[in-house]
Amino acid sequence: xxxxxxxxFFTLVLGTVASPAPIPNPNDPTATTNNPTxxxxxxxPGSGFRISTKCVPTNCAGVQAIGxxxxxxxxxxxxxxxxxxxxxxxxxxxxxxxxxxxxxDALNSQLSSAQIAVQGVNDYPADIxxxxxxxxxxxxxxxxQLIKLAKSRCPHTKLCVSGYSQGAQVAHNAANMISQAETDxxxxxxxxxxxxxxxxxxxVPARKVSTDCHFGDDICLHGNLVLxxxxxxxxxxxxxxxxxxxxxxxxxx
Numbered sequence: 001x002x003x004x005x006x007x008x009f010f011t012l013v014l015g016t017v018a019s020p021a022p023i024p025n026p027n028d029p030t031a032t033t034n035n036p037t038x039x040x041x042x043x044x045p046g047s048g049f050r051i052s053t054k055c056v057p058t059n060c061a062g063v064q065a066i067g068x069x070x071x072x073x074x075x076x077x078x079x080x081x082x083x084x085x086x087x088x089x090x091x092x093x094x095x096x097x098x099x100x101x102x103x104x105d106a107l108n109s110q111l112s113s114a115q116i117a118v119q120g121v122n123d124y125p126a127d128i129x130x131x132x133x134x135x136x137x138x139x140x141x142x143x144x145q146l147i148k149l150a151k152s153r154c155p156h157t158k159l160c161v162s163g164y165s166q167g168a169q170v171a172h173n174a175a176n177m178i179s180q181a182e183t184d185x186x187x188x189x190x191x192x193x194x195x196x197x198x199x200x201x202x203x204v205p206a207r208k209v210s211t212d213c214h215f216g217d218d219i220c221l222h223g224n225l226v227l228x229x230x231x232x233x234x235x236x237x238x239x240x241x242x243x244x245x246x247x248x249x250x251x252x253x
Contacts, residue, residue, distance in 0.1 A: 067087070067091055067092020067093030067094075067095065067096055067097055068092075068093045068094075068095040068096065068097065068100060068101050068120075069093040069094045069095060069120060070085075070094065070095050070104075070118040070119060070120050071094070071119060071120065071122070072116075072117035072118050072119055073117055073119035073146060073149060073150055073153070073154070074119065074149075076117060077117075078117065078153065078154035078156070078157055079114070079115055079116055079117035079154075079157060080111075080115045080116075080156075080157060080158060080248070080250050081107070081111065081115055081116045081117070081157065081158045081160065081244070081248055081250060082116075082117045082118075082119065082150050082154060082157040082158070082159050082160070083103075083104070083107065083116060083117070083118045083119065083160045083162060083244075084119050084120075084121070084143060084146050084147060084150065084159070084160070084161050084162070085100050085103070085104075085118065085119070085120055085121070085162045085163065085164075085167070086120070086121040086124065086139060086143055086162070086163035086164070086166075086167030086168070086170040086171055087099075087100055087120065087121070087124075087126055087163075087164060087167050088126065088164040088165030088166055088167050088193070089126050089127065089128060089130070089131045089165055089166040090126060090127070090128075091126055091164075093120065094120025094121060094122050094124070095118070095120045096126075096164065096167075098164060098231060098233065098234065099164035099192050099193075099233050099234060099237075100120070100164070102234040102237040103162070103190075103234075103237045103240060103241065104116070104118055105237065106237035106238045106240070106241035107241045107244065107245070109238075109241070110238075110241050110242065110245045110252065111245060111250055111251075111252050111253070112252055112253050114253060115250060115252075115253055117154070117157070119146055119150075121139050121142050121143045121146065121163075121167070121170060122142055123138045123139060123141070123142040124136050124138060124139025124142055124143075124170065125138070125139070126139070126166060126167070130166055130169075130170075131165075131166040131169070131195070131224075132224075134169055134173070134195075134196075135166060135169030135170045135172065135173045135195075136166065136169075136170055137173075139167075139170040140169075140170045140173030140174050140177065141174075141177065143161070143163075143170055143171060143173075143174035144173075144174040144177035144178050147159070147161065147174060147178050147182055147185070147186070148178065148182055150185070151181070151182055151185040158187040158188075158247070158248035158249070158250065159185055159186050159187050159188075160186075160187060160188045160189065160190065160244045160247075160248075161174070161175070161186055161188075161189045161190075162189065162190040162191070162192070163191060163192070164192040164193055164233065165192070165193045165195065165219060165226075165230065166195070167192075168191040168192060168193065168194040168195060168196060169194075169195050169196055171189065171191060171201070172191075172194075172196045172199060172201060172202070174202075175189075175201050175202025175203075175204055176202045178202065180203065183202055183203045183204055186204050186208060187208065187247055187248055188208050188209075188210070188243065188244045188247040188248065189201055189204055189208060189209045189210070190209075190210045190212065190240045190243065190244060191209065191210070191211045191212065192212045192233045192236075192240075193212070193213065193214070193217055193219050193220060193230050193233055194211050194212075194213060194219075194220055195219050195220070195222065197211055197213050197220045197221075197222070208247065210240055210243045212233060212236050212239075212240060214229040214230070214232070214233070215229065216228075216229040217229040217230045218230070
């Protein structure tokens with residue numbers, strides 16, 4: 001399943017997207033979910049990997065600006081659904097802030113938080129060097145280990161493997177590192193802003209994989225420019241959560 005959502009493609013050499021007024025972050029009274037400074041994107045072709053880390057685009061206004069960390073597979077009991085997620089380049093925590101939290105919220109709304117174990121990839125710096133290398137080697141190895149752990153520790157869970165931007169590279173790499181039995185254990189995979197768009201996801205059948213690439217996302221076109229269409233995948237959270245829930249066969253408790 002591939003999502004091609006027609007969003008504006010910014011072709012200016014320098015563009016800005018104004019951020020909304022700051023929104024209080026319930027997890028940190030001193031922080032806000034958005035920085036009031038406008039987003040600035042450098043779009044000069046061939047200038048290298050460029051990203052604004054100072055704000056969140058207007059149409060993702062509810063996204064937390066701080067990174068989120070979840071280690072449910074390592075620290076908690078098994079749940080009916082397990083999500084292993086790799087964040088994008090420069091994001092904090094082990095889940096990040098642009099895609100991970102809204103995706104988890106969407107899953108919680110369609111099932112419940114009591115049904116879902118969320119595990120971020122830990123041994124993963126999510127830096128530009130890793131992106132340039134085709135996905136962090138340590139992050140890829142850790143994600144493969146987490147897939148193995150989910151199968152051995154929680155054999156009855158429905159496993160979703162997911163990653164955003166470099167995290168999608170990491171997920172591709174991990175899918176190529178695991179056994180056929182571990183591959184078969186993956187119930188669904190969701191790849192957001194995938195730099196490896198078009199490549200097979202290991203040996204996972206295509207029916208289990210949803211690749212979400214927006215029109216105008218240079219990263220999905222195998223480029224290295226982070227344009228506005230690469231930063232608003234939160235808009236697709238409910239759609240991709242529906243794919244995962246339908247694949248799992250689970251119902252809201």
